[in-house]
Amino acid sequence: MSEISAIKEGDHYDERVADRAAPETVDIDRRYRERIALGSYRWFLNSRLYGALEHAARCRVLDVACGTGFYSVLLAKFGHQVVAIDISEKSIEYAKQLAIVNGCSDNIEHHVMDISQLDFDKDSFDIVTGEDSIHHLIKYPNAIENIYSVLKPGGKAYFWEPFAYNPIINAMRFVNVRVKGHLGEHFLAEDEERKLISVFDEVEVSDRAVLYTVARFFRKPGKISRRVNIALKKFDDYAQSKIPALSKYYSLGFLEMTKS
Secondary structure: OOHHHHHHHHHHHHHHHOOOOOHHHOOHHHHHHHHHHHOOOOHHHHHHHHHHHHOOOOOEEEEOOOOOOHHHHHHHHOOOEEEEEEOOHHHHHHHHHHHHHOOOHHHEEEEEOOHHHOOOOOOOEEEEEEEOOHHHHOOOOOHHHHHHHHEEEEEEEEEEEEEOOOHHHHHHHHHHHHHHOOOOOOOEOHHHHHHHHHHOOEEEEEEEEOHHHHHHHOOOOOHHHHHHHHHHHHHHHHHHHHOHHHHHHOOEEEEEEEOO
């Protein structure tokens, strides 16, 4: 994928940013509590991603493809020093305002930057992370190699991602993407996993969601949604333990990559 394609994808996202609520109306603390305490679609994977960073020692963190900056603000509130990058100029402007409104702009650097041309020193971040972003970035030249390069030895990269191993979910995704007209949608498959394994010293995909993906029909935050999500996750784990072959049909997973 070319730099021009990446810019087009960023411009497309710019258009979607215009539909978001103004930064001053977004209460990050409240939204975080909703996502974790009340539950939402992809609740469990969000909780894994947030939990990995919420309880980590204070780190220098690179938030790649930061979008409108929700996760960057959350990381800063966890006590980390955050560098947030995105190729979308409008997203970065929104993210800056969101950080100011939430009182953590001093702990976040924002940059309009192409993942293919990261302008950071080698071994400069303890953690690289992002919400739902590797499946977008892996298409672009040197993206994964650059993420590896800027990680310090012993550093971790944490992401939850969609994978392309469930044919039913793939069909639903195809229809959804076509209806919404999103550019650049891509889901991780064997070639992409091999790419990650070839670059990083350790790659682990855990919390593979097969049956749990049905939680996509329970998107609205609330006590009922949370109970359904928890029940689905427990049933999914149980079913995969009894029928291991199910695990190869996962459509979501928690991705942890390590630089030795």
